[in-house]
Amino acid sequence: MELKLTSSSNDVFVYPTTAHVDPASAPDPTRVVAQCISVSSTISSLVILNISLRVSEKHKSSEKIKDLTIVVEAAETLAFPSGFLETNEPFSSRHVIQEAAGLTLQSGATYSWDLPLLIPCNAAPYERCHHAKNFWKASAKLNIHGRLVNKTYKAEKNLFVVQVPTEQSALSYEHTHSGFAEGPGPIQLAFISRSASVGGYLRGALLLPSPSPVMKLQAIVMTLVQTTSLISRKKPDGYFETCQPQRFEFVKISGEELENAVTHTGALCRPKAATGDEIELEWIARLPSDDLARPTTLDGSHAAIKISHQIEFSILYDVDKDNPTRDERGDLMRKRYRITWPVKILSCSLRWRSLVLPEYSAQDSNPVPVMDRNVWHARTEHEAQDHCNCGDTLEAVLQYEDEAEASGTHTSNLMREQLLEQRPVRYHADSRSRSRGPNAQNRRHARSQARSRLLDGSGTEEHSRANSPSISRRNSQERMGRLGPPSSSRQGSRAASRSRSMTPRTPRSRSVAPTPDRISIDFQRMTLEGEDGNEMSGEGESGDSVLGEESDGWDEEDDEELMDKLERERLKQQQLYHP
CATH class of the missing domain: 2.60.40.640 (Immunoglobulin-like)
Structure with missing residues (x-):
């Protein structure tokens, strides 16, 4: 039997x-x-x-x-x-x-x-x-x-x-950021995805409309920071502990990759042709698979394992390419513009065809698998990727982007529109000395207004997309080279929607309250190999500590840090065994 x-x-x-x-x-x-x-x-x-x-x-x-x-x-x-x-x-x-x-x-x-x-x-x-x-x-x-x-x-x-979130547009995600830093000048970023899940993808675009002529862009790095909190079901008073954050780097573009179209593991980057002094980059990157990253825990769950995520975007550059900064030991120090914002990553089992399948679709919502659904090997079922996004190719995941954009604009064109909406007034570093007369005063007034907007540095997540006329479909390979745009600020998006089409359309991005981005500008020490842009390493919760071939000498600050850490461990043990 x-x-x-x-x-x-x-x-x-x-x-x-x-x-x-x-x-x-x-x-x-x-x-x-x-x-x-x-x-x-x-x-x-x-x-x-x-x-x-x-x-x-x-x-x-x-x-x-x-x-x-x-x-x-x-x-x-x-x-x-x-x-x-x-x-x-x-x-x-x-x-x-x-x-x-x-x-x-x-x-x-x-x-x-x-x-x-x-x-x-x-x-x-x-x-x-x-x-x-x-x-x-x-x-x-x-x-x-x-x-x-x-x-x-x-x-x-x-x-x-x-x-699964109850929002109708659970799989869509859009985010924009505007900032300013010495050297790059105004910095504009846009991100968009129609499969914002574990093993999904994220389109990104970077625009530097007026960088310094002596500034040299060295690298672009994107990291998914995952934090796990464990809640005890047996100890009273909701006892919990937070584990050390895990960092998963899924985009790293440096060296010649910033100057030439290149395909490498996990990302497709195609720089745009420079217009004057502008620098514009677009890329598509796969998010980490379920072997590394786990989905974000949603509110309302009785879970004892709480997982949260943040995305960290860093720009490494030299303020003066002819005179790079070095520390007292002679190690190369590159300036880093870094922003961090929270994000919700859904489970890799949540495919577009599983949640938002149209009545008539070119995609099969329940395709016949190569092997029967009930044929699983108990030891490998948890690691198997045949029934989730992690096992699909980037081309297969992007097919459902067509389904999402069937009645509107492609994500790549939408991203460019959002970049144009937040584009500031362009100016040159030496225009102040050349400008004279009333026109110069008007330009200076416009520049001050643009700088005041950029210095705010806040990023927003847009939750209603502007209507726009349909654009002819393109093949999947051409679409891969185009970067999907995220939405810009809320006010700019509303103005654009009023000026385009008033046809009602179901919002596709998540209805999440906008959260300001955390911005930091600091220096990062490079290893000997990292001087050529080939090796960069960061460790710790924030990635500030960078270890090269030579380590710093032990000093009094290290002693104090060690003693503080030991004291925290002692208090934690005392709380654990003597509540």
């Missing part, structure tokens, strides 16, 4: 935002929702478990089933940085199939039972990261009467509980 356990879907989508908005109506996250029919789809998610028993034709004895039990549980393990380990069971449900009890088995027959199961919206999601894990599993146990002892047959099936 052979016992099998399958499910209607490997991924179970839950909506924790529902519990966050209305906590009173949220179900118990540790138990199965009892009322199947009257429960809304956002309060709970339905998954159907199928148990099949195939009896061999050679089986002649007429045996009877004693009982059939189904258990669905989540096993959670937390490894706190302070050193102790905690195991929990945030979800557990046991079901007995009454129809199977006492059933006489016939040779050559196949028996099947279905069990509808509702998982609460605020249940702890599936998670596997460096510091903790939460695995969901469904198991079936069949007992058959025997002469001396009962015969037992078992089957198991992994489930993947995935969090």
Whole structure:
């Protein structure tokens, strides 16, 4: 005999935002929702478990089933940085199939039972990261009467509980930034994605409309900073610990790559032709896969593993290319303009075709896989990337960008429009000495207004896209070379939408309150190899410490830092063992 356990879907989508908005109506996250029919789809998610028993034709004895039990549980393990380990069971449900009890088995027959199961919206999601894990599993146990002892047959099936935002435009993301620094001058950035998830992609554009003639751009680096917080379910008063942030560099363009179109691992960069003194760059980069990054934990979840993300964008440059800055030891010091802003990264299981599939689409929402959906190897299923964005090529992911932009502007053209909307008045560094008369006064007044706008340095996330006429479709290779634009500031976008088309259109970007970017301008020491732009390294939570071939000598500041660290560890241990 052979016992099998399958499910209607490997991924179970839950909506924790529902519990966050209305906590009173949220179900118990540790138990199965009892009322199947009257429960809304956002309060709970339905998954159907199928148990099949195939009896061999050679089986002649007429045996009877004693009982059939189904258990669905989540096993959670937390490894706190302070050193102790905690195991929990945030979800557990046991079901007995009454129809199977006492059933006489016939040779050559196949028996099947279905069990509808509702998982609460605020249940702890599936998670596997460096510091903790939460695995969901469904198991079936069949007992058959025997002469001396009962015969037992078992089957198991992994489930993947995935969090989904309730916003209609969950997969879209747009962000812009305007700033100013000595050397590059006005700095304008735009980012956009129609698959802002683990294993997705992010388009980016950089525009320096009026850089200094002696400034030399050395490198562009983008890093995803992931922070994990572990919340104890056994200790009182919501005890939690925050793990050291992990940094995943997914864009690094330096040296000749800034001057020539180049394709390298993880990114496609095509510099635009310089117009006068302008410097404009566009690129497409894949976000880290689920082997490194994990999705952001949404509000309303009963998860003990909380994950948050930030994107860090750095520009490395020399203020004077003929006279680079060096420290007292002679090491090369390059100036760094760095901005950081929070971002929500969704699960790689949330594909465009899974959430926003049109009624008629060129893409198959449920394609036939190479291997059957139920054929999984238990040891490698958690690392498999056949059923998520991580296993798709960039061309395959960009196909759904066509679906997102079917009734409007391509993301690449939209990004350029947003850059033009925030483009300041162009001026030269030496124009002040050459300008005379009333026209010069007007230009100086315009420059002061542009600089005051740029010095604000705040970035915004736009949540409604301006309407624009449709643009002819382009092939995927040409589209890859074009950078998708994020939206500009909220006021500029509203003005543009009023001046274009008044046709109502469903917003596609996330409805998240704008958050100001954190800006820092400092120096970064380069290694000997890094002088040629080939090697740059940063470690620590903020990436400020850069280690070369020679390390700094130990001084009193290092002693104080070490003593402070030891004191913090002592207080943490005291709080842990003597609450």
